Amino acid sequence: MKYVNFLFHIYQPPTQDPRVLDRIAEECYGPLSELFIELADLRFSLNIPYSLVEQLQVGHPEVLDRIRRAWAAGTLELTATAAYHPILPLIPENEARRQLAISLEGLRRWLGPGFAPEGVVPPEMAFDGGLAGLLAEAGYRWTVADDGILTHFGRPIPCDWVYRFVGLSVFLRSNYWSNRFANADPIWTDGGRAFRDLRNGLADWMGDGDGYLIISVDGETFGHHHKRLGADFLRQLFTPFRDPPGDIRLTHLADLHANPVFGRREGFIPPSSWSFDPVDIDREGPFASWKARGNPIQAQLWALLDLVRDEVERTGDPGLRGQLDRALYSCTFWYASLWSFDPGQVYKGASLMMEILQAATAWSDRTNALERGERLFRDLVTACEVQRYALSKGPRG
Amino acid sequence: MSRLHIAFVLELYQPPTQGRETLERITKECYLPLARLLVAEPRLRVTLSFTASLIERLETWGLGDALIGAVAEAVSRGDVELAHSGAYHSVFPLLSDREVRRQIALDRESKDRIFGPTEPRGILPPELCYDDRLLPLFRDLGFRWTLVDDKLLCRFGIPILASEVYRIQGLSVLLRSGFWSDHLRHPRAAGGHWTGRDFAEVMAREALGLQRDAYKVLMLPGETFGHHIPYFQETFLRDFLYALSDHPDLCLSTASELLDGERFAQISPPPASQNGFDALPPSSLSTQVEDWDRGDPYPHFRSRGNPIHQGLWRLTRLILRVTDRLRLDRPELQRLRGLLDPAFYSGQYYHASLWFWDEGPVLEGLDRQMRVLYEYARVTGDSQPLRLGQRIYRRILREVHRRRQTGTKKEAI
Numbered sequence: 001m002k003y004v005n006f007l008f009h010i011y012q013p014p015t016q017d018p019r020v021l022d023r024i025a026e027e028c029y030g031p032l033s034e035l036f037i038e039l040a041d042l043r044f045s046l047n048i049p050y051s052l053v054e055q056l057q058v059g060h061p062e063v064l065d066r067i068r069r070a071w072a073a074g075t076l077e078l079t080a081t082a083a084y085h086p087i088l089p090l091i092p093e094n095e096a097r098r099q100l101a102i103s104l105e106g107l108r109r110w111l112g113p114g115f116a117p118e119g120v121v122p123p124e125m126a127f128d129g130g131l132a133g134l135l136a137e138a139g140y141r142w143t144v145a146d147d148g149i150l151t152h153f154g155r156p157i158p159c160d161w162v163y164r165f166v167g168l169s170v171f172l173r174s175n176y177w178s179n180r181f182a183n184a185d186p187i188w189t190d191g192g193r194a195f196r197d198l199r200n201g202l203a204d205w206m207g208d209g210d211g212y213l214i215i216s217v218d219g220e221t222f223g224h225h226h227k228r229l230g231a232d233f234l235r236q237l238f239t240p241f242r243d244p245p246g247d248i249r250l251t252h253l254a255d256l257h258a259n260p261v262f263g264r265r266e267g268f269i270p271p272s273s274w275s276f277d278p279v280d281i282d283r284e285g286p287f288a289s290w291k292a293r294g295n296p297i298q299a300q301l302w303a304l305l306d307l308v309r310d311e312v313e314r315t316g317d318p319g320l321r322g323q324l325d326r327a328l329y330s331c332t333f334w335y336a337s338l339w340s341f342d343p344g345q346v347y348k349g350a351s352l353m354m355e356i357l358q359a360a361t362a363w364s365d366r367t368n369a370l371e372r373g374e375r376l377f378r379d380l381v382t383a384c385e386v387q388r389y390a391l392s393k394g395p396r397g
Numbered sequence: 398m399s400r401l402h403i404a405f406v407l408e409l410y411q412p413p414t415q416g417r418e419t420l421e422r423i424t425k426e427c428y429l430p431l432a433r434l435l436v437a438e439p440r441l442r443v444t445l446s447f448t449a450s451l452i453e454r455l456e457t458w459g460l461g462d463a464l465i466g467a468v469a470e471a472v473s474r475g476d477v478e479l480a481h482s483g484a485y486h487s488v489f490p491l492l493s494d495r496e497v498r499r500q501i502a503l504d505r506e507s508k509d510r511i512f513g514p515t516e517p518r519g520i521l522p523p524e525l526c527y528d529d530r531l532l533p534l535f536r537d538l539g540f541r542w543t544l545v546d547d548k549l550l551c552r553f554g555i556p557i558l559a560s561e562v563y564r565i566q567g568l569s570v571l572l573r574s575g576f577w578s579d580h581l582r583h584p585r586a587a588g589g590h591w592t593g594r595d596f597a598e599v600m601a602r603e604a605l606g607l608q609r610d611a612y613k614v615l616m617l618p619g620e621t622f623g624h625h626i627p628y629f630q631e632t633f634l635r636d637f638l639y640a641l642s643d644h645p646d647l648c649l650s651t652a653s654e655l656l657d658g659e660r661f662a663q664i665s666p667p668p669a670s671q672n673g674f675d676a677l678p679p680s681s682l683s684t685q686v687e688d689w690d691r692g693d694p695y696p697h698f699r700s701r702g703n704p705i706h707q708g709l710w711r712l713t714r715l716i717l718r719v720t721d722r723l724r725l726d727r728p729e730l731q732r733l734r735g736l737l738d739p740a741f742y743s744g745q746y747y748h749a750s751l752w753f754w755d756e757g758p759v760l761e762g763l764d765r766q767m768r769v770l771y772e773y774a775r776v777t778g779d780s781q782p783l784r785l786g787q788r789i790y791r792r793i794l795r796e797v798h799r800r801r802q803t804g805t806k807k808e809a810i
Contacts, residue, residue: 381790
């Protein structure tokens, strides 16, 4: 039997404009959640952090209602994750634990106390050995990492066994198949074509034996990032799984984890994320999209965040603590990378940090800390504006 | 015998961002020796603006005890007259009336606390930034006189008075001798700084032809004496004092003493409505005729074509606009009020000028202004002004970076 897991990741940063959320809900979250109800006999996985739940509760409760019903019906598997989408290996362990706890509590308030996921998917699948230990210690039994880094390191990518690393089962997301969806492979003129390619691909890789494949993509890919991959495409893709020609079916990750056919093997998983770039990894590190060596903007952002954390800790104020939790979201750092540079998004996150620092130092009257933050913020803005200017000039001829 | 009355007006000021090390040095080099000179020489009658911002810095860094005690002694004896100003040295003509009143009230409060109740006699707008609009406000606050630099007056045919005083909207307007005040601060063409005796001789020559009593007001930064020019309080002030014994036609007065009795008649300036002002041109103590002709009455603080000045004032106006709607005496807005008071000190604009470019004070001032907007957003829940302020902030930083890269100061020079 060939098992395929579709793990949708849907997320919006805590600073998202409600009008943008409305558009995404209309183009994507609404149709996707309706599909979970419509295809109730199939199995899907969804990774939704509390950050988005919080926003949908305000603006689109009908989407949450459908997701909850699909989860209660057993169609949908919901994984644990971090509340405000921080890059877990890049933040202190106590912050990582706190993010996991906030998300779990938030989803329990929504779904009820029965929500007790065994699996956890870190934001951006940013993963390393330290995080693996932390997740295992928190009681999670499995997680998902991207397989691209294993290819880069020349390590085997399993289809019929599962890595065991630092006390945790680690499933591997297929970078190849996931990115064909994420990039809307142009040869997939409809979902049926994608299904046939997938079925044939699995047969080529696995032969007659049992195996599994994990495809994990931003949910927003379907209908929002790519209009062509909307509900009709997904319906064409998933309908053949209802009565599959051959031994292929959709599954939950928990079922894969429980399936005795797929044994465990101890093995090292290098630090990486699903945005891993083999060209940059040696020079800029495994999490270069958020913290690249030599990126002055990201360096200032992380220094500012450290300062803000210290000052919030000093106040002990729960309101500021809550704001700080939100300020850890990954987009601020992502958009500071050279390849995804968007100063507006950087400023959004950095300004949130400054607002928290201003409030924290108003509380504690620690002018020195505020002045240090102001210097960092100035350097950050200057670095951003310099980069904006450099990019606007384009390549020199 | 007609006499030439010379009034020295000294302004002692430090910005609210001044650090301990610098202030300690200036106190040792200048403030303390000057204060001791005032105590030791009762004949040295001067008008002193001892700004609230300086008092605050001295108290913050624990440097004020001996200095303030000495000045208080000279003031209580009546030899030294205290003039008022804006607490944090903001550019009055470019602020709202409410903030100007607040700055003056804070300055008075500070002086009253340190020196005992002070009478509102003279008001020195920081940097002598003048606009006719300010006069009724000063008058309503009980002041008798203010001071305006005389450099622009000839440009409009307005006489520079020597034996009369202008009276405008119920306020006496003394004229600062721009020529002499500026000259004393710089080395002489022949080399070396002015000595008090040399200056007394020059003044005595001017007094020779007088038909009636005349006066001259010399206003200088107090820091000139010992800090900008080493030992200048000795080589100029004390030397001048001792030289007076050889020149009976010269005498020292405080600024208020010039207005006592009927010594100098008070007259109106010629009508000037065609020039775009009512009585006297908007100006500062550093405004030159060519600045005015370029449209820059306050060139060191808001110069046309200076993008950093433009940005800073855009931010200032934004803050003034949004806070003007608030009743800042409410208890929950006390912190906002406290941030607003020192936010517009003149140094940030001054050092953004081409002549005195220094990014440190500019950035410090920028941050002080932004603190107001962050606090405004926090206490009112209205973050729109903060967002707009952040956009202005980024533009200013871009321009600061450009200037840093291109070395505009050198090019300008």
